[in-house]
Amino acid sequence: MTQLQRRRIPDAAVTRLPVYLQILNNLHATNVLRFSSDELAALAGVNAAKVRKDLSYLGSYGTRGVGYEVTYLIHQIKRELGLLREWNVVVVGAGNLGCALAKFGGFAPRGFPVVGIVDNDSKKIGQTTGALTIGDVRNLGKMVRDLNITIGAITTSTATAQSAVDALIDAGVASILNFAPIVLATPSSVSVRNVDLGVELQILSYYEQMRTDQIDGAKSQSKSAAVSV
Amino acid sequence: MTQLQRRRIPDAAVTRLPVYLQILNNLHATNVLRFSSDELAALAGVNAAKVRKDLSYLGSYGTRGVGYEVTYLIHQIKRELGLLREWNVVVVGAGNLGCALAKFGGFAPRGFPVVGIVDNDSKKIGQTTGALTIGDVRNLGKMVRDLNITIGAITTSTATAQSAVDALIDAGVASILNFAPIVLATPSSVSVRNVDLGVELQILSYYEQMRTDQIDGAKSQSKSAAVSV
DNA sequence: TGGACTTTGTGAAATTCTGCACGAAACCAT
DNA sequence: ATGGTTTCGTGCAGAATTTCACAAAGTCCA
Numbered sequence: 001m002t003q004l005q006r007r008r009i010p011d012a013a014v015t016r017l018p019v020y021l022q023i024l025n026n027l028h029a030t031n032v033l034r035f036s037s038d039e040l041a042a043l044a045g046v047n048a049a050k051v052r053k054d055l056s057y058l059g060s061y062g063t064r065g066v067g068y069e070v071t072y073l074i075h076q077i078k079r080e081l082g083l084l085r086e087w088n089v090v091v092v093g094a095g096n097l098g099c100a101l102a103k104f105g106g107f108a109p110r111g112f113p114v115v116g117i118v119d120n121d122s123k124k125i126g127q128t129t130g131a132l133t134i135g136d137v138r139n140l141g142k143m144v145r146d147l148n149i150t151i152g153a154i155t156t157s158t159a160t161a162q163s164a165v166d167a168l169i170d171a172g173v174a175s176i177l178n179f180a181p182i183v184l185a186t187p188s189s190v191s192v193r194n195v196d197l198g199v200e201l202q203i204l205s206y207y208e209q210m211r212t213d214q215i216d217g218a219k220s221q222s223k224s225a226a227v228s229v
Numbered sequence: 230m231t232q233l234q235r236r237r238i239p240d241a242a243v244t245r246l247p248v249y250l251q252i253l254n255n256l257h258a259t260n261v262l263r264f265s266s267d268e269l270a271a272l273a274g275v276n277a278a279k280v281r282k283d284l285s286y287l288g289s290y291g292t293r294g295v296g297y298e299v300t301y302l303i304h305q306i307k308r309e310l311g312l313l314r315e316w317n318v319v320v321v322g323a324g325n326l327g328c329a330l331a332k333f334g335g336f337a338p339r340g341f342p343v344v345g346i347v348d349n350d351s352k353k354i355g356q357t358t359g360a361l362t363i364g365d366v367r368n369l370g371k372m373v374r375d376l377n378i379t380i381g382a383i384t385t386s387t388a389t390a391q392s393a394v395d396a397l398i399d400a401g402v403a404s405i406l407n408f409a410p411i412v413l414a415t416p417s418s419v420s421v422r423n424v425d426l427g428v429e430l431q432i433l434s435y436y437e438q439m440r441t442d443q444i445d446g447a448k449s450q451s452k453s454a455a456v457s458v
Numbered sequence: 459t460g461g462a463c464t465t466t467g468t469g470a471a472a473t474t475c476t477g478c479a480c481g482a483a484a485c486c487a488t
Numbered sequence: 489a490t491g492g493t494t495t496c497g498t499g500c501a502g503a504a505t506t507t508c509a510c511a512a513a514g515t516c517c518a
Contacts, residue, residue: 017431064513066465185274199247206309293482295484
């Protein structure tokens with residue numbers, strides 16, 4: 001078994017690496033050459049030991065007594081996250097959000113060019129939004145093959161989101177960014193990330209109420225405690 | 230110690246309750262009266278035992294052999310998440326995203342009315358977007374008091390996001406929804422939820438690359454395994 | 459050179475989260 | 489009634505994650 005098995009990085013660490021990358025890019029932009037785990041931890045709002053452990057999943061790229069090199073670490077994180085190449089994105093659903101994503105130029109420079117947008121509404125198909133012409137969702141398969149698409153963003157209504165994801169999976173797309181407020185049914189071989197502002201607001205609401213209750217409680221009990229997320 | 234201490238719900242469960250709520254609302258809309266933990270688990274894409282444990286943090290509201298009542302559970306989840314009242318939201322940053330949030334009517338019916346929007350650009354201040362007039366960020370304190378605002382959404386540029394959150398905290402806002410791709414420095418008494426599409430795409434990229442590597446590896450090793458997130 | 463200092467890398471403990479397994483409690487059919 | 493069936497609630501074990509603590513390995517300065 002002389003396998004060159006890729007080190008598996010824990011899920012929790014994978015979600016933090018993009019955040020570190022963001023910070024390191026900022027440091028690089030301000031001509032910082034090196035950083036310590038303490039410094040990065042402060043900027044990322046986490047524990048220094050966690051930073052070191054997370055970075056250690058990439059390999060031993062730090063120097064004891066010194067720290068890490070900004071540019072080198074940026075490269076290593078990019079390599080690990082698969083950011084040394086581009087991943088083409090198709091937007092499914094040409095409503096307000098979908099068109100905004102298609103027009104927004106901020107993803108291409110970060111390695112995720114939006115190369116297509118489709119809808120199932122014949123009134124929208126053929127219209128242009130930004131540099132793209134809205135295609136027919138029924139041609140998704142061909143589009144995915146021709147344009148080498150690997151990521152699909154679902155911006156349809158809740159009602160059509162499941163058929164949208166089915167179409168994407170059918171077309172061979174296995175990475176999905178879902179903006180519809182619904183839990184999509186997908187095989188376990190497909191990755192889904194959900195972006196739902198309603199959910200985020202409701203989570204905030206819980207902790208906000210928590211604080212409110214504790215303050216009220218303190219008024220009558222003269223006892224309180226900080227709550228953080 | 231006869232304290233009426235609120236049951237503390239584990240963070241992991243708090244993030245799932247809004248998802249359950251969404252599903253239950255859908256069930257309610259289709260006139261479903263009851264559900265079992267198995268059914269909800271299938272719809273939410275999680276384990277049935279996890280559903281039962283999550284719901285048990287609310288109290289013992291199920292009936293053995295029967296299941297849970299949709300409307301009753303909806304009420305209990307809302308109560309626990311603090312959704313029986315409204316939480317007013319202010320948007321800081323009147324750019325594309327900020328104005329879109331102000332115009333988007335989807336939050337008010339879910340209990341999060343956007344009651345104000347501010348910017349620091351004198352050219353924008355005074356203009357209207359949707360039903361709101363863009364205010365001056367320097368009046369944030371008064372606005373928060375007058376309009377009873379508890380949640381702030383940061384849609385500024387990355388460069389001004391930190392001063393935006395400082396202003397919000399100064400004004401007494403302790404729940405922040407941050408759209409700027411930056412880690413905000415905040416006291417631990419403040420809750421922050423970050424919405425960063427770049428981060429989400431990069432996480433997807435990691436697992437996508439993982440799959441790609443494994444397929445490539447399988448071609449040369451005739452061995453493979455499924456990867457899911 | 460050598461000793462003081464800094465910071466990484468990582469075992470190991472502590473904590474949190476998940477999922478199994480099963481008793482408890484309800485319904486139902488006879 | 490009673491036995492069979494369903495489904496909740498939860499103790500517990502195992503997995504995952506976080507945090508601590510410290511040896512290892514480097515720098516710096518006299």
